[in-house]
Amino acid sequence: MIDTSMYKDDPGYNIQELLDKPYDPELADREYNPDKPMAGRLTDQGPPHFEQFFPEVIKKNYGKWLTHEFLQSGVIKYTSETGDVMWVVRCATPRLVTTNLLREIADIADKFCEGCCRWTTRNSLEWHVTDEGTLKELIEFLNNLKHPGGSYKFPIGGTGAGITNIVHTQGWIHCHTPATDASGMVKAVMDDMFEYWNSHKLPAKLRISMACCLNMCGAVHCSDIALLGIHRKPPFVEDDRITGVCEVPLAIAACPTAAIKPATVELADGKKVKSVRVKNERCMFCGNCYTMCPAMPLADEEGDGVAILAGGKISNRITRPSFSKLIVPYIPNELPRFDSVCKIVRQIVEAYEKGANKYERLGDWATRVGWERFFEQCNLPFTDKSIDDYRLAYDTYHTTTQFKWSSHTDKMM
Amino acid sequence: MADLKKHDTPLLNELKKGPFPSFVDDLETRANTGVQCCYDLLGQLELSYVHKETHWKHGGIVGVFGYGGGVIGRYSDAPKEFPSIAHFHTLRVNQPASKFYNSRFLRKLCDMWDHRGSGICNFHGSTGDMILIGTSTDQLEPTFYDLSHQFDMDLGGSGSNLRTPSCCMGKARCEFSCLDTQAITYDLTMTYQDELHRPAFPYKFKFKTSGCPNDCVAAIARACTSIIGTWRDNIRIDQKAVQAYIGGELKPNAGAFSDRDWGAFDIQKEVIDLCPTRCMWMDGNELKIDDRECTRCMHCINVMPSALRPGVDCGATILNGAKAPILEGAQMSTLIIPFMKMEYPYQEFKDYVELMWDWWMEEGKNRERLGELIQRQGLAHYIIDILGREPIPQHVREPRSNPYPFWKEEEVPGGWTRSLEDFRKRHAA
Numbered sequence: 151m152i153d154t155s156m157y158k159d160d161p162g163y164n165i166q167e168l169l170d171k172p173y174d175p176e177l178a179d180r181e182y183n184p185d186k187p188m189a190g191r192l193t194d195q196g197p198p199h200f201e202q203f204f205p206e207v208i209k210k211n212y213g214k215w216l217t218h219e220f221l222q223s224g225v226i227k228y229t230s231e232t233g234d235v236m237w238v239v240r241c242a243t244p245r246l247v248t249t250n251l252l253r254e255i256a257d258i259a260d261k262f263c264e265g266c267c268r269w270t271t272r273n274s275l276e277w278h279v280t281d282e283g284t285l286k287e288l289i290e291f292l293n294n295l296k297h298p299g300g301s302y303k304f305p306i307g308g309t310g311a312g313i314t315n316i317v318h319t320q321g322w323i324h325c326h327t328p329a330t331d332a333s334g335m336v337k338a339v340m341d342d343m344f345e346y347w348n349s350h351k352l353p354a355k356l357r358i359s360m361a362c363c364l365n366m367c368g369a370v371h372c373s374d375i376a377l378l379g380i381h382r383k384p385p386f387v388e389d390d391r392i393t394g395v396c397e398v399p400l401a402i403a404a405c406p407t408a409a410i411k412p413a414t415v416e417l418a419d420g421k422k423v424k425s426v427r428v429k430n431e432r433c434m435f436c437g438n439c440y441t442m443c444p445a446m447p448l449a450d451e452e453g454d455g456v457a458i459l460a461g462g463k464i465s466n467r468i469t470r471p472s473f474s475k476l477i478v479p480y481i482p483n484e485l486p487r488f489d490s491v492c493k494i495v496r497q498i499v500e501a502y503e504k505g506a507n508k509y510e511r512l513g514d515w516a517t518r519v520g521w522e523r524f525f526e527q528c529n530l531p532f533t534d535k536s537i538d539d540y541r542l543a544y545d546t547y548h549t550t551t552q553f554k555w556s557s558h559t560d561k562m563m
Numbered sequence: 564m565a566d567l568k569k570h571d572t573p574l575l576n577e578l579k580k581g582p583f584p585s586f587v588d589d590l591e592t593r594a595n596t597g598v599q600c601c602y603d604l605l606g607q608l609e610l611s612y613v614h615k616e617t618h619w620k621h622g623g624i625v626g627v628f629g630y631g632g633g634v635i636g637r638y639s640d641a642p643k644e645f646p647s648i649a650h651f652h653t654l655r656v657n658q659p660a661s662k663f664y665n666s667r668f669l670r671k672l673c674d675m676w677d678h679r680g681s682g683i684c685n686f687h688g689s690t691g692d693m694i695l696i697g698t699s700t701d702q703l704e705p706t707f708y709d710l711s712h713q714f715d716m717d718l719g720g721s722g723s724n725l726r727t728p729s730c731c732m733g734k735a736r737c738e739f740s741c742l743d744t745q746a747i748t749y750d751l752t753m754t755y756q757d758e759l760h761r762p763a764f765p766y767k768f769k770f771k772t773s774g775c776p777n778d779c780v781a782a783i784a785r786a787c788t789s790i791i792g793t794w795r796d797n798i799r800i801d802q803k804a805v806q807a808y809i810g811g812e813l814k815p816n817a818g819a820f821s822d823r824d825w826g827a828f829d830i831q832k833e834v835i836d837l838c839p840t841r842c843m844w845m846d847g848n849e850l851k852i853d854d855r856e857c858t859r860c861m862h863c864i865n866v867m868p869s870a871l872r873p874g875v876d877c878g879a880t881i882l883n884g885a886k887a888p889i890l891e892g893a894q895m896s897t898l899i900i901p902f903m904k905m906e907y908p909y910q911e912f913k914d915y916v917e918l919m920w921d922w923w924m925e926e927g928k929n930r931e932r933l934g935e936l937i938q939r940q941g942l943a944h945y946i947i948d949i950l951g952r953e954p955i956p957q958h959v960r961e962p963r964s965n966p967y968p969f970w971k972e973e974e975v976p977g978g979w980t981r982s983l984e985d986f987r988k989r990h991a992a
Contacts, residue, residue, distance in 0.1 A: 152746070153735075156907060160753060161715045168715055169667040173674035177712060187628040187704070195754040196657060197727075200745045203663035204735060213734035213743070217869040220818040228736060238736070244586040246599070246696075248593040249673035249682040256666035256673075265666040269686050271731065271780050297588035299579025310819030317689065322611035323604070324637060324653065324696055326619045331611065333586050334578055341581030366887040369784040370691040372895070395621075400929070406890045438889055444621035451615035464784045465906040466776035467862045468839055471895050472784050485612040488572040498827040508825050508839060509862070541892045544833035 328362035329379030461513030570606030633718030691729030740774030741792030765927030794874030884934030
């Protein structure tokens with residue numbers, strides 16, 4: 151067991167007794183008085199201490215694990231210095247879950263896992279069991295659990311040299327700045343990539359991440375494959391409401407290319423207001439102005455769509471971490487299943503599967519064979535949009551005579 | 564149950580098909596139990612699929628009394644069509660470190676959220692919080708009251724404050740973990756509650772803690788301060804186990820490549836030749852590592868986890884400044900402190916945090932991330948003048964290639980004041 155006694159007076163140290171008390175839907179109505187918000191107010195309590203949620207086998211073996219083994223995609227066996235053995239089953243979730251599903255998760259946890267479960271950094275769900283019989287029952291149970299439309303509720307997979315869950319953002323489900331939908335795209339792409347979710351057949355692990363706009367609320371900028379919502383039309387400027395809804399200097403300062411300038415304009419009724427004007431040719435459609443100012447929306451069904459980047463990684467294994475690079479500048483939003491996005495992701499994954507050496511991440515493979523060969527083998531056109539013209543663009547220039555002949559140079563012969 | 568309005572969702576219905584779990588089916592299952600806001604959310608999403616544009620308005624300032632973050636305002640821009648999601652705000656709830664839960668917690672949370680809001684959640688948001696999606700303005704204070712009184716839980720961060728710290732699963736399961744990632748994350752979260760709830764920073768700030776350089780919480784990609792476990796001493800080698808890998812009794816990389824035939828394991832090709840510093844060799848039957856030349860990339864350990872383990876003299880490598888592209892471009896974290904012991908109460912780390920925050924709060928422009936401030940005012944200035952540390956080669960990937968250092972007057976003999984007259988005596992104009 152770990153020593154946590156230094157935190158024993160923290161409010162969240164042990165909340166199990168609180169959890170045993172049923173939820174009282176009337177407590178807040180009885181006790182909270184909006185005219186006296188400080189009365190009985192509990193703040194700055196922080197999270198509950200983590201140890202209380204561990205299954206017994208983890209409490210006992212914390213810091214004592216010796217080794218692990220992937221028995222199959224999604225099933226990991228851990229062995230401890232103490233001789234204890236634990237199995238973990240990893241399942242995908244769509245991140246967006248209802249309390250209906252959470253209650254089912256609680257039931258499964260009770261049935262197989264002493265009531266415990268955890269979520270991973272990439273939104274997968276993990277179950278912990280301590281005997282092989284229970285492991286087999288759990289796997290069979292999960293394999294048979296399906297939604298009415300036929301999808302698995304908790305498909306097992308996401309480990310080793312495969313494709314794990316797609317980290318993503320809110321999209322049209324809940325965000326005000328998206329250029330595309332997140333949950334729908336994740337569903338479509340993972341349906342198509344499902345054979346890689348539940349197998350270990352790639353040269354190394356492959357991470358697909360998705361962000362519904364350039365704010366990139368996740369680590370999309372360092373993924374093997376990144377799917378990114380983009381806008382392509384400059385923002386509107388609503389002169390008649392801009393000063394009422396934002397601080398104009400903040401909107402001006404928000405622009406990374408200094409494309410926004412203050413402007414005094416005359417409204418239809420003759421009133422003069424302080425507004426802004428956008429120099430369209432300097433706009434790169436990042437939407438940062440809209441983040442600062444509701445009177446500058448830029449969403450557009452024709453302009454918006456998806457860019458695909460590739461070749462990033464986070465881990466320090468063998469090669470250093472690197473950014474995802476822009477490969478496909480624009481795909482229109484094809485609803486509901488983003489067919490072209492799925493097709494292109496498959497092209498890239500299959501080319502990588504075929505061409506890379508064992509342990510090579512997608513970006514490592516591209517670097518080794520050269521980007522000219524990467525575009526050729528993925529059967530994707532190279533466009534002007536892949537040439538950098540932002541900050542530190544020089545770092546991406548090709549300053550050597552070393553290049554390979556490819557379909558791009560064959561045209562010139 | 565009466566008067567429930569279900570919207571037609573022919574496009575979304577296509578997303579019920581296929582093996583990956585369907586969020587549409589999950590939402591609809593809940594809607595069918597009598598939850599109008601789930602029908603409305605699906606209806607509005609369907610409209611977005613038709614229009615190819617979002618139907619959520621720009622933010623709006625909502626929150627709970629005394630906190631400047633933790634609640635994200637959200638209003639539908641089609642409230643007549645979808646009245647039950649006219650207000651649909653989000654609460655971020657600070658998760659237990661490494662995201663372990665139990666069924667009692669989950670059920671009570673469900674009871675609370677079904678009563679106070681939509682029953683829709685994200686497990687989890689990108690930063691790491693549990694997200695409760697969808698409630699009205701008048702339910703925000705009662706929800707916070709319930710969370711704090713019936714769960715002893717708290718909101719996470721949002722806005723220009725410390726965001727909820729998060730970590731990998733560390734010593735709970737991973738034999739590679741060089742740090743007690745959960746203990747560090749919990750401690751930092753409790754120490755910096757004020758900074759988390761009351762925005763006083765130029766912009767957001769993130770701590771992320773990974774137990775080893777595999778960095779499974781992506782600290783190096785997105786944290787203002789990345790705390791990544793490492794070791795100072797030697798990789799532990801079990802030579803018998805090395806032989807078991809060579810002989811094929813143990814599967815390389817713990818079986819992570821099991822669905823493709825890569826041929827027999829070849830330690831020379833797969834481990835020794837792939838080592839980025841070439842610091843490994845076979846001496847007869849024994850695997851040797853020159854640890855002084857090792858950069859602790861984790862490859863050999865990942866390939867042979869039963870034979871190789873990190874050292875025991877462990878601590879953290881501290882890096883600063885990672886961020887997504889907005890505004891000045893994406894950055895990875897830059898190495899600032901090669902090694903720091905991380906032992907309760909982490910005072911050495913917290914002293915360093917004070918220096919970093921004092922500088923960034925003083926000098927940072929509005930919405931300027933730490934990484935951008937470092938770029939603007941200079942890495943050398945940050946390391947030497949602000950943190951009081953020695954510059955070392957480990958701070959650069961390569962030395963500068965332009966010859967423009969800012970020499971200080973006190974570094975140059977005679978200072979900068981000199982006699983023009985004397986100069987002209989020596990050199991005719």
